[in-house]
Amino acid sequence: MYKSPSNLDVSFKFAEQAVARGDYEAAIGALERMLFFNPNLPRVKLELGVLYFKLDSFELARGYLQDAVKGSDVPDDIRAQARAYLAEIDRRLSRHEYSVFLQGGMRYQTNANLGPNGLMVRALGQDAILGQPFGKHPDWNYFQTVSAYYAHKMNLRGDAIELTFQGLNSTQVKQHAFNLGLMEVTVGQRVAVGQNASFKYYGIGDQVWLGGANYFNAIGGGLSARTTVGSFGIVEAYIEDRHRNFFDSLNYPTASQQTGELITAAITTDVASGALHWVTRVGYDEGRAIFNYNSYKRYSIDVAFPFAFELQLFGTPHQFVFAPTAGYTRADYAAPDPVLDRKIVRHDNEQRYGAIFDAQIVDNLGVRTEVQYFRIDSTLSNYTTNSFSIAVGPTVRF
């Protein structure tokens, strides 16, 4: 390249190798040289815009992308790509950034009431037979979920005030005691650390309803740290502490015994390499309830492999994402529950397998189908159970 700087083959080979090893600056230098040789190369301007976009240099990316689409003879595919990036840059440079995901639908569960696999269980230290009404029962429910994110950006460095909201409402067709309402709000400040990392401190508020009654509320706080891993993805770690206040109700007369602290620590990753993309969560929960036998330590791992692809349907391209999922949880309780058995401490092993299929219908409207099977093996037969569920419904994201 030093001997023959105008050799295009050598420059492109150099740029490609530089991108492959994550040295975007070297690639930028090589592509800039192309514009020295010919300033009318929209494809090269698009590529420079993409590289600066990947470096989070959005103003500069916008400069190249706007330049790329200026001419009247710009190929349609380059114009379409540049416009997609320009729209995303406008969103990211705005002081206000938000995104919302909504889903409604119906879910069928083979064990909607979390009944044990068998009717032979433990009670007061003896074997006991459950009444049939308390065994496993299938049911349908209608559900609505919402996830929302808003950031007020304080500067270009990534400092921002962030607000998140998670909501879930499900109404059972028969098992009304399992009607569930859940809301969680977090508010906090994200502080940028260098170019590719940040931490956030935040407050948490929860409210949960069960069977039409107040089940618990919680207040707490968290600290998270996030960093990019080269060009591969993001790793985030967080620790949260909530004080949960449970309330007794007609259906759940002993719920208040679970009142206490819930400490959660987890590491999540969202990483892609080539066509392979995986999302993981490794977590630890420690529940410190006022009644010792409701205190526990829970270790869990979940993994998903989202695979995105595009298909032409009725002459137009549609986006699809298929993601197999799997998870495992081990829960160790602190003491035997005297109501069940004074000598047996509860230890649960839970396995989860499932898949999620997202299909784009038009623009930001789609349909999500989710199937999941879980089984819990416990030292107490009361908690040994399994269930299969399938949920389907429309989605909106913006």
Place this chain on the structure above:
Amino acid sequence: MAEHRIIGGTLALLTLCGTASAQEVGTASAVNPAATSNLRTITIGSSIRHKAHIQTATGGSVQLLFLDKTSMTIGPNSDLTIDEYVYDPAGSTGKIAATLGKGALRFVGGQISHNGDAEIRTSNAVIGIRGGTAFISSEHVYTGYGVVTVKSGGTSVALRTGEFTVTGGGGANPPTPPGRPPAGVVAALVHKFQSSGKQTGGAAPGSASPARVATAEARATGSPKRTVVAAVTHVNANGTALVATSKRTAHAWSSTSHQSSIAKSVIHSLHTSTIHSIAKHVMHPLHK
């Protein structure tokens, strides 16, 4: 003895003044306007030596490619001296220092700046570059990527990606606080360092036509549709970018995962509540 190199033509003058050192530090990888005549004119591929003094006139510009892969583009009506250049390829370390007497330059960092020892002096400030890219003139500094420190008037500010500062007062005034560049500045910078009109950067006319560039890129990547940046972006089968869609999908995944985590916590306690209340109020002990 001073060594003079002149870029010919009526619009640009470029001179190169050497010192006793004959150490080659890089190459002129693109030059506008192309050398046509005169004494020691810089042409594309000319070696750049230690202590080089480079001047461009109206319409003139040059891209220097240093041994550590630092790329420095000197805009029209500029004056730059390479004060110091040391590079150890084995350790990827070294030092680069230059003085921009007037005009503007674009700095795209190579190995040396990754290790934090790149410095550009202007009449108003001293600019330190750690990785990344920077656009520098006597009047302002803009950080394309990375971290750039700007010192003047006894004050130092650190610019991060996308930040801009104004300098002045012959080094007596402190730089303005880092902020967004004024409207139109970035677009102007993008244009300032490109060729204009029929300039070809020293390459043979027509040798970098869109068709030839596309062919060269296809040969480099091994595919007619693949670009060198394909590795850093999501591209559909029809070649369109997935940028917006992938962001929304990622958010949906993230939020769903978080929601699922909360729901699991609730269901876990629900399981306990259900079984416990059943045991306490409904079970029938089996008498053995």
